[in-house]
Amino acid sequence: MFSEVLGKLHINETKTISLLVGFLRDEISKVGVKKTVLGLSGGIDSSLSAFLAAKAMGSENVTGVIMPYRFSNPKSEEDARVVAKACGIKIKVVDISSQIDAYFERYEDASELRKGNKMARERMTILYDHSAMLDALVVGTSNKTELLLGYGTLFGDMASALNPLGDLFKTQVRQLSRYIGVPTQVVEKAPSADLWAGQTDEQELGYT
Numbered sequence: 281m282f283s284e285v286l287g288k289l290h291i292n293e294t295k296t297i298s299l300l301v302g303f304l305r306d307e308i309s310k311v312g313v314k315k316t317v318l319g320l321s322g323g324i325d326s327s328l329s330a331f332l333a334a335k336a337m338g339s340e341n342v343t344g345v346i347m348p349y350r351f352s353n354p355k356s357e358e359d360a361r362v363v364a365k366a367c368g369i370k371i372k373v374v375d376i377s378s379q380i381d382a383y384f385e386r387y388e389d390a391s392e393l394r395k396g397n398k399m400a401r402e403r404m405t406i407l408y409d410h411s412a413m414l415d416a417l418v419v420g421t422s423n424k425t426e427l428l429l430g431y432g433t434l435f436g437d438m439a440s441a442l443n444p445l446g447d448l449f450k451t452q453v454r455q456l457s458r459y460i461g462v463p464t465q466v467v468e469k470a471p472s473a474d475l476w477a478g479q480t481d482e483q484e485l486g487y488t
Contacts, residue, residue: 291452293459297332300444304336307442308417315416319403319437320344320371322359323471325445326421327462328453331367332444333419335460339368345410347403350377362463372410376402400436408439417441425450 308316316333320326326344333342346360357373364371380399384390407418420440422432424447432438445453450471457467470482 289449289452291455293456296452296456297335297460300332301336304333304419304442304444308337311417311441313415313417315341315343315414316419317343317345317407317410317414317416318419318421319407320346320360320364321421322346322356322363322466324453324457324462324466324469325423325471326360327363327466328457328460329419329421329444330363330369331457331460331462334367334369340370341416342367342369343410343414343416344369344371345407346371346373347376347406348373349380349399350375359463359466359469363466366461366463374406376406397433397436400433404436404439411441419444421445423448423450423453 304316308314314337316337318326318329318333320330330342330344344360344364346357348357361371376399379402380395383398384395387394404418410416411418418439418441420438420443422438422440422443423445426432427438427446448456454467458464
């Protein structure tokens with residue numbers, strides 16, 4: 281089974297974190313900037329990316345942007361704030377409700393999938409605007425399991441300047457997150473893109 285194979289892919293935490301932190305620091309420095317920005321959802325993937333970026337560039341040089349929609353679970357923002365405090369990064373909150381609702385006023389029969397795709401892409405345009413505003417690179421948050429299964433939005437959550445999680449399976453993301461200090465409440469909760477009420481990654485994928 282797919283999940284059984286992934287469960288065996290244990291990695292050396294210290295060595296892997298050192299490699300990923302070095303990767304981020306080197307690649308960001310090559311561009312001539314010192315800052316990074318990322319979408320902070322309150323989920324495990326963005327949390328691990330935030331911790332890695334803080335270690336690589338210093339927490340004062342990392343901004344996590346929280347981008348709720350009016351139907352988003354309030355717990356997501358709460359967890360994102362806990363993560364930001366734990367790794368010491370700055371946060372900004374940008375509510376995306378007004379622009380999403382304005383667009384779908386003309387498409388009242390739009391499916392949840394269409395709305396979710398629009399939200400994912402809207403969030404990434406906001407991150408790239410903050411990239412220009414802050415003179416920072418956008419750090420990605422998509423893991424290898426999602427990429428292999430095609431679970432992502434092109435030009436949405438799959439877009440970034442560099443992605444430290446791109447070669448990590450979800451099991452490895454959990455392993456590193458526990459080791460690096462991501463809050464337990466984030467590590468143990470069911471993954472969700474929080475695109476609509478009750479949505480979870482596992483339900484959509486059909487994988488645990």
